[in-house]
Amino acid sequence: MIEQVIKENVIKAILEIYGENLDEKLISVQQTKKEFDGDFTIVVFPFVKQLKKSPETIANEIGNYVKENVSEIADYNVIKGFLNFSLTNQFWFDYINNNNISEKKFRDEVDIALFPKKNIKHHNFLDSDCKSNNLFFSEKSEDLFVIEYSSPNTNKPLHLGHIRNNLLGYSVAELLKESGRKVVKVNLINDRGIHICKSMLAWQKWGNNETPESKNMKGDSLVGKYYVKFDVEYKKEIFSLIAGGMGEEEAKQKSPSMIQAQEMLRMWEAGDEETIKLWRTMNSWVYSGFDVTYKRMGVDFDKLYYESETYLLGKEVVQKGLDAGILTKKEDGSVWIDLTKEGLDEKLLLRSDGTSVYMTQDIGTAILRFNDYKPDKFIYVVGNEQNYHFQVLKIVLDKLGYDWSDKLYHLSYGMVELPDGKMKSREGTVVDADDLIDEMIHTAKTTSDELGKLSEFSEQEKNEVHRMIGLGALKYFLLKVDPKKNIVFNPKESIDFNGNTGPFIQYTCVRIKSLLRKANEQGIDVNLKNLSFESIKEFKKEIILLKKVYDYHLVIQEAAIQYSPALIANYAYELAKEFNQYYQENPILVAEEDERKVRLALSKLVGFTIEQALKILGIEVPERM
């Protein structure tokens, strides 16, 4: 790392020139802003107090020393208190030449991940070389991360909010892997509970034995239809009870449908055969629907947990806590934990009828998962509407004596809202996941057909490209935003395909692939090794691009620490934009031989880096578009 070298030499300079030991924390090496000459900058203001000279003098004296002592430094300049260093071209030449070590294992992995369909002919960035230890691999960390995401309820189809969750979870997992951590992706399926009973009850009462086959409907949609139906009938009942003179709270409790749903939950927890059978059937419909949607989104899991298999453990633990006097039982039989000392309220852990609630189940699954993996960190990708829930969960586990509770991390993300507010499943104001994906792919197809660049492709190949672009646009749209911020999605304005978008970045990558393909056809060697730089006079724009590539591993580490794919998305965009400028201004294939080799090598390196970044976002790059 050249930054470290500069830093160390600044310290040495200060020691030798001024005889002072400078606190390392005062030195920050940052990239020089574009408007100024140089590659890396030291801000000397923090040294002024200790060294008792003017900023300009200090900067010049340090600059001179470092230039003399570090061979990679070509020159320096001083503007006010800013000391700007320029690196030698040789440094960047070496950088390209040294970053082309062949890594077959890596090549195979990426090849399979990126190009599962071998029938499309493609140029692969990795087919010769292009992976380096110091550029793309960071130090291996032994930390094991368990990341839970998706966590669907099996009573309704997935909507746009779930898409954000799934993409975020998948992407953070990929990001952590790329940063050198070990990752296990898990999905906790909320397959039981009062909400599931609601759709079961509605289907039983009004379903006329409909099945996904008989209605030719996706299973999750069919079940979701009955979840909505329950709510409609429930509201009607409350309305008529209130009209009969009952108070609203009482009406909510005494509505026949609600009482029946609660009874069904009791039956379920008691293991009633018929209830369990219905539950199995309807859940299986939902799972086959989810499978389709997960596949389209391109997300996957290493391990599935079902709440129906973990909630009993939660109940057991709660009982133990009760015996130990940590929890309290009220007269009606309900079990609570008192968190008033922590500045929170009392929290219910078991209902008066003995059935378990959300918190009970989460206690159970947390313990089970810890025992399964003994991870260094648990990440829960769950919306910010549950901030309070996770705050409580950590405290409850801690109180119950689980000292690993501080390993839980709630990766809280913002809601996806419509222009007029929140999406609500029960009221039908949701953007359905399958519908939206269809729309995105359709828009990609329309645009693509207008441009007409895929005329040589078969229908099947075209569809594959449209799928990649439509999903690329959707994924980038959702992932480029800081996770904790809310996203407003306006269904009337379609998601962009131009500008700061997924397709823009994909397009840049496709252009590079095209270049390399043409070079290949013309018999031009695109091997990056042993490049000759002697005949190259101007290398300025190339350095700007290389600096961006050089940033890749820094961005990965920072993004991993922050659990933020948004940083990767923005990086990919900046790199793509930078390359497009370069591409526009500099002929590559028709350049003179040495220059052509260097430019191709650089293009290849950039293309590879962009594709890597997009892979972390779950975005694929087609061969043409």
Add this chain to the structure above:
RNA sequence: GGUUCUGUAGCUCAGGUGGAUAGAGCAUCUGCCUUCUAAGCAGAGGGUCACAGGUUCGAUUCCUGUCAGAAUCACCA
């Protein structure tokens, strides 16, 4: 009311650990395809970084307060 989060161009968003003249995209306007993919490039206009204090050589960034918005505080999940 308590807790947490957000507030940057008309709109959607970037702005590591405080640093130089706050950046992109969309939208509006102007140029660039007989040369490697124009889903592109170049340029113009557009800002009291919500507001007020504080910390210091320096604050969009850190601290406090105010205002505005969101989430949550359920025998829903």
